[in-house]
Amino acid sequence: MSKSEERIKEVLAFFKNKDTVLGYRKFMDCAIDTQDLTIYKEVIELTDWKEQFPDKENELIEKATTILNKISKKAIEEYNVQTPIVTATNIVKSYGQNRFTLGPISLDIKKRQVYGLVGENGNGKTTLLRILAKELSHNEGQLNFNFDKQHSNSFDLRSKLVYIPQRTQKWYGSLKDNLKFVLSNYGVSPEENETRVLMMIARFGLWNYKHLKWSELSSGYKMRFELARTLLRQPELLLLDEPLANLDVLAQQVILEDLKAICNSLNNPIALILSSQQLYEVEKISDKVIYLKEGKYKEKDDLIEQDENQLIVEIDCKCKREKLIEIFNHLSLEKLIFNGGMYVAYFSNNTNFSSVLETLGKHNIDVIYTRNISKSTRRFFVS
Amino acid sequence: MKTYIHKINQYLLEHHPTVWNTKIVWMLGISAAIHLLFFVFGLIALTDPELLHERGAMHIFFDNGTVFFSVMLSILLIVIWLINMFKNNAFKNFYPVSRLKLFIQFVFYFIIIFFATTFYYSYNLGLKVYISNTYEDATVYNEIKASNNAAIFFSHNIEKYTLSKRKYPFILSELYCETRDGFTKTEKPYFEFLDLKYQYYSLYTKERKISETYNENFYNGYVYKRRTDSIETFYYRDTVVDVSQYVKTAIPSYYNYSSTFYSLENDEISGYDSVDYNYESDLNYDYNYDFYYDTDNIDKSKLSNKNVHEILNRNNPKEIKQILTDFLKIADIYEVKYNMSSEQWFNLVYHPQDFEIKHLINDEPREDYRLAIKEETELEKFVNEHTSNFYIETDKLHHAFENIEDIKDADIFGESIHVFIWLSFFLAITIFMFRVTGLKSLLFTIITVGVLTIFVSLLTTLFAFASKPSSGDSVGFFIMYFTLILGTIILAIPLFFASNLKKQIVSICLNISLSGFVLYIFLIIGIISLHQENYCRDHFGYDYRYNYCFILMSSIGFYLSYVLLAIGLLFMYFYTGIIKKWKALAEG
Structure with a gap:
């Protein structure tokens, strides 16, 4: 079974289980991959209908399934190049004498991969992203780009390095016109322009917001419009600085899911690097987590392998420290730290997380939150 | 209308993003409409002929406040344009932009600013079209011809009718008429009127190459000089000539009139063979020479005086009356004020016995008061005694002809085009720098x-x-x-x-x-x-x-x-x- 067939099957399963919201998004991803304007038009029409009749779920599924059948008949050429599109070798950036130095950093960035860039404030996340976007120069090292579409000059290269800063700029005028302006500048034919824009609007759930003004949008929708604009440029590399800032938890999840799905496009995959403070969410979708501490770079797996293979658990509960030490005593508790908000318990490597949960339950501890952070970069933040 | 604008905008956005972004279509459209408006303003600006009575009617754009209206509209237009254009910037966002596209953007700014700031030209074009259509060349030419004939009888300024102005027979124009007090040799033939004396001299000349150094002492005392590209000729009084066979009396007469009321710039007899009179103090030459109507043109004066002689020698009252009637009709067309009928005018001027000046006519309504003059010359007394209460504002007609000719001949763009070009260029550069x-x-x-x-x-x-x-x-x-x-x-x-x-x-x-x-x-x-x-x-x-x-x-x-x-x-x-x-x- 080909990947596209698998994806169509997955969408059908979502529809069957009435996971319509997620299913419809995945359905649109399948449609986008066809690059077929007639399919786009049908999806646009269906999205319009869906927004007019939000309660007619069964009918929607039925109509979507019909289109899905058409999609399944379209041949999709899969992208299978595995060479890195960005190769950074020993990149170093220093700000003056005895001041912050980033690097040396070496990276290989491939398409269809999501790189999560984490680290505390002031550790060089934005600096690294800006260097990769060629916004900022580096002092040492090599930075090579190997895009499928070759660039002819430095401006051409910059136009392929799509970087969205933390604070995006205000849009003026009609939102849709702004999106259409992107495509017309990229030489997309007038016949395709409107359809492709509407398809992107539909994909990012912006159908009912396309007639609003920028100032009337919430932060989440502003970020969505910004992403829509960015993706219309069909970038090969996407650099996002704190895209989750100012978003609520649900919006963060949706955006990350969308980004992941778009990166994994069958015929137009993207290499995505995003920085964030939301460790859990980022780690969940990232293929690779890059942890920056004092300008030095470590891949998460390398860091954890170097350390002892401990079990580290975060616990938020209304319980005294002595009580916790007492109940965990038999689980080879090595240390217990209270960082002001919650406890971080370090156990020896032969303790299981389930035993910790069992002990907490057995002693009726009123646990508000707990998480095994042994494999998460969060362990470096709380220690 | 809104849908129509939206449709055009969408078309431009999809097909020509730079055109859409720079709003050049709308800006040129709006500018064209305003240009048309200013053209219409220009068309109606001079519909009242009285506006032609003052000099410089072609600068009415600056005189009637239209310039402020134009500047305010230009500023408003450019500000609104910039607000709309600044909404999008492909270059700033790193969208693919070719060199040509960037250059075209700049050229568009330049064109837009140029069109949004040059309403002045449309206004002037309006003026020109109105004047050219209302005052057709042939008609104006005939009116000027008729006015020049009638000007013989304007009788405003006694100076124009004194003997020294006579140029016909042409021998008189070859001689020099000395009028200065104390320079007349009374033992030789001369003419006298009141306290004025007129004596005719033949002339001799000295020539000088312009490249040579000018020796002031050597050329001193000339009465007038002529100048060509390389040679300057100085004329000096020689001997007294008796002209009594040509001149009978020194009393001011219409026969002496040799001025031209109005001559067109491209008139075939104007613009050459003029002389520069010497006013230098060594001659004690206190002469209030009248330059007003280009009277220093020898050829023109000769022809004018010849024409005067022909008319007066025919001595046809009907013809003279017709000349005066025709002129008053022209005065009516140009709303020039006067307070006499052609009959009254005729009676003032028609004295077939030598056509002497018996009455003077004012060139503006006579004031009730008179300036007290301590000591009047004989001539001033003569003027006061002979000035009637009639008036005709011929100066205003002269101005009207001048304005009409100026506006018709005006190069609409002239040298001011450079100001607009460079204003647009540098403003376009500034906007371009800001955008880039x-x-x-x-x-x-x-x-x-x-x-x-x-x-x-x-x-x-x-x-x-x-x-x-x-x-x-x-x-x-x-x-x-x-x-x-x-x-x-x-x-x-x-x-x-x-x-x-x-x-x-x-x-x-x-x-x-x-x-x-x-x-x-x-x-x-x-x-x-x-x-x-x-x-x-x-x-x-x-x-x-x-x-x-x-x-x-x-x-x-x-x-x-x-x-x-x-x-x-x-x-x-x-x-x-x-x-x-x-x-x-x-x-x-």
């Missing part, structure tokens, strides 16, 4: 230019202070060469050292290069011209050959403006590559 490098760089550029100007001025002052007082030219050369070196360094930075300096600093140099390249070329031309001029002066001094030296700037003349514009546009096209390179630079 951003507000911060633009502000820093303005500050840098200010600081550099102060620096150059201070250095020049210091140099001038330190150098000898006589070395005026070297100060000029110092400032020019220093600015040239400074300009070359600034130009070189974005071209060759962009990657070695901070992006912000490069952007300032880039902006200065954009706005200053034309001035840089102008400076080079200026330096070359100054060198040529110095060389020429050193070799030839200030003599006539000096005029034939090749000096770049003066030989190009006003074409320099167009040459610089072409260079500026060409530079912009090639410089867009550098702009793109700068934009792609990394910071830090």
